[in-house]
Amino acid sequence: MTSRERVLRAIGHKSTDRAPADYGAHATVSQRLMERLSLTTHEDLLQALHVDMRRIGFDYSQPPTGPDTDGYRRSFWGTRYREPDADEGRPDNVSASTWDTRHRKQDAVVERPLNIPPFNDNSTVEDVHAHAWPDPTKLDYSGILPACEKFHGTYATFGAPWSPFFHEIGWLIGQENFLVWMLDKPDVIHAIIGHIVDYEVEATRRYLEAARGKLDIAYFGNDFGTQRGCFVSPDMWQTFIRRPLKRFFDTAHDHGCKVMKHSCGAIRDLIPFLIEDGVDILDPVQTAATGMDLPGLVRDYGSRLCFHGGVDTQTVLPFGTEADVRAVVRSYRALTREHGGYILCGSQEFIEDIPLDNILAMYDENAK
Numbered sequence: 001m002t003s004r005e006r007v008l009r010a011i012g013h014k015s016t017d018r019a020p021a022d023y024g025a026h027a028t029v030s031q032r033l034m035e036r037l038s039l040t041t042h043e044d045l046l047q048a049l050h051v052d053m054r055r056i057g058f059d060y061s062q063p064p065t066g067p068d069t070d071g072y073r074r075s076f077w078g079t080r081y082r083e084p085d086a087d088e089g090r091p092d093n094v095s096a097s098t099w100d101t102r103h104r105k106q107d108a109v110v111e112r113p114l115n116i117p118p119f120n121d122n123s124t125v126e127d128v129h130a131h132a133w134p135d136p137t138k139l140d141y142s143g144i145l146p147a148c149e150k151f152h153g154t155y156a157t158f159g160a161p162w163s164p165f166f167h168e169i170g171w172l173i174g175q176e177n178f179l180v181w182m183l184d185k186p187d188v189i190h191a192i193i194g195h196i197v198d199y200e201v202e203a204t205r206r207y208l209e210a211a212r213g214k215l216d217i218a219y220f221g222n223d224f225g226t227q228r229g230c231f232v233s234p235d236m237w238q239t240f241i242r243r244p245l246k247r248f249f250d251t252a253h254d255h256g257c258k259v260m261k262h263s264c265g266a267i268r269d270l271i272p273f274l275i276e277d278g279v280d281i282l283d284p285v286q287t288a289a290t291g292m293d294l295p296g297l298v299r300d301y302g303s304r305l306c307f308h309g310g311v312d313t314q315t316v317l318p319f320g321t322e323a324d325v326r327a328v329v330r331s332y333r334a335l336t337r338e339h340g341g342y343i344l345c346g347s348q349e350f351i352e353d354i355p356l357d358n359i360l361a362m363y364d365e366n367a368k
Contacts, residue, residue: 001016001017002153002154002155003020003051003052003053003154003155003156004052004152004153004154004155004156004216006018006020006052006156007020007052007053007155007156007216007217007343008156008216008258009340010306010336010340010341010342010343011217011258011280011281011306011340011341011343012340013302013303013306013339013340013341014339014340015337015338015339015340016340018333018366018367018368019329019332019333019336019342019343019344019366020052020053020156020343020344021049021050021051021052021053021343021344021345021363021366021367022051022052022053022308022343022344022345023045023046023049023051023053023345023363024284024345024346024348024349024350025346025349025350025351025359026349026350026351026352028352029350029351029352029354029356029359030042030045032356033045033356033359033360036356036360049360049363050363050366050367051363052155052156052343053155053156053157053158053217053343054150054151054155054156054157054158055157055158055159055219056144056147056148056151056157056158056159056211056215057147057159058141058144058159058160058161058207060136060139060161060162060163060200060203060207061076062076062134062138062139063076064076064081066080067082068080070082070112072116076134077118077134077168077171077172077196078118078131078132078133078172079115079116079117079118079171079172080115080116080118081114081115081116082112082114117172117173117174118131118172119131119172119173119188119192121177123185123188124188125187125188125191128188128191128192128195129191129195131195133195133196133198133199134199135199136199136200136202136203136206137206139203139206141206141207141209141210142210144207144210144211144215145210145211145212145214148211148212148214148215149214152214152215152216156216156217157211157214157215157216157217158215158216158217158218158219158260159207159215159217159218159219160204160207160208160215160218160219160220160248160252161200161203161204161207162219162220162221163197163200163201163203163204163220163221163222163248164221164222164223165193165196165197165200165222165244166222166223166224166231166241167221167222167223168196169189169192169193169196172192172196173192179232182232182236182239182240186239186240189240190240193240193241193244194244197244197247197248200248201247201248201251204218204248204251204252205251205255208251208252208255208257209255211255213255213256215255215257216257216258217257217258217259217260217280217281218248218251218252218255218257218258218259218260219260219262219283220245220248220252220259220260220261220262221262222245222261222262222263223262223263223264223265224237224241224263224265224267224270225263225264225265225266225267225270225286225289226265226266226289227265227266227288227289227290228266228289228290229265229266229269229290230265230266230267230269230270231265234269234270234273237270237273238273242273242277245277246277246278249261249277249278249279250278252278253278258280258281259278259279259280259281260279260280260281260282260283260308261274261279261281261282261283262283262284263282263283264284264286264289264348265286265289265292266286266289266290266291266292267292268290268291268292268297271297271301271305272301274305275301275304275305279305280305280306281305281306281307281308281343282297282305282306282307282308283308283309283345284308284309284310284345284346284347284348285297285307285308285309285310285347286309286314286347286348287310287312287347288312288314288315288347294307294310294332294335294342295335298335298336298341298342302336302339302341303339303341305341306340306341306342306343307341307342307343308342308343308345309343309345309346309347309348310332310342310344310345310347311325311328311329311332311344311345311346311347311362312328312346312347313346313347313348313349313350313351313354314347314348316328317346317350317354317358317359317362318353318354318355318358320358321358322357322358322361325358325361325362325365326361326362326364326365329344329362329365329366330365332344333366344362344363344366346362
């Protein structure tokens, strides 16, 4: 059974010889693992850990413009921003933290914010439509096919423009404004979402076209959950987020890809909607969050959804023993052995607080 076959069987809710595995970690952790195992490359590490998936990366951002005459650059979404002024010349009565957002002009200290969003409380739908939104045709898709061809057939390939529009709106207008405007200026929020998603869906379509059928899984971002529940109510999520999100899923399915949806946190209330709208795989299954224990999820949704992740990076991996980690891996395998529906990975990326022995134990136990 090849790695690709193992992953696709698990997604299809069929038994496998072992749980398919994926890997995600901060670069410093990967480097330490490579040193520990006397390996040279990241690919060597993935093979040593018996990882069955290969991610095809893609940067869908565009270079900023500027600086303009006031020292501001403009991000591809249209936010004007600048680096903080140097501390030199700061008056004694102005703190260093305040000086970062001010500058001296004709012997007076005047406000100069670090970030100027393109929209404010007075912005209208017409202003949103008139904004200079980025053009996805300017992105370079030429590296996607060679990257897919390197791994396709042996490993399960996955990727896509990350497209975390739920967060990008907050970065564009401020998180507080985003939450308030959903109530006070819903038409403006709908318009902003529409333009962001238009760009990202078209970038996704072009990415998948460039892959020429050699991408198995389209992988999309967004974090809808906190440790205890959703950022916004399920009703608000359905009003503003659900329909735009489905556009990504439909585009992926139109190109023959399975859909893996990333969301951290406690999102159990959203899972039925995600399944209905076409999600095949849920990542990263933050099991320490409320309602996200894997046995309960498998019981309620395991016949319709594959789970990717779940080995807890909040408690078990950083603070447990190797035996604790191995026990979790065995329990997940027993839970999904007969009907598949599980891909082994951490509930978040591995960071520096996780002992290397625990990471190695996780993959060693799964390979048995």
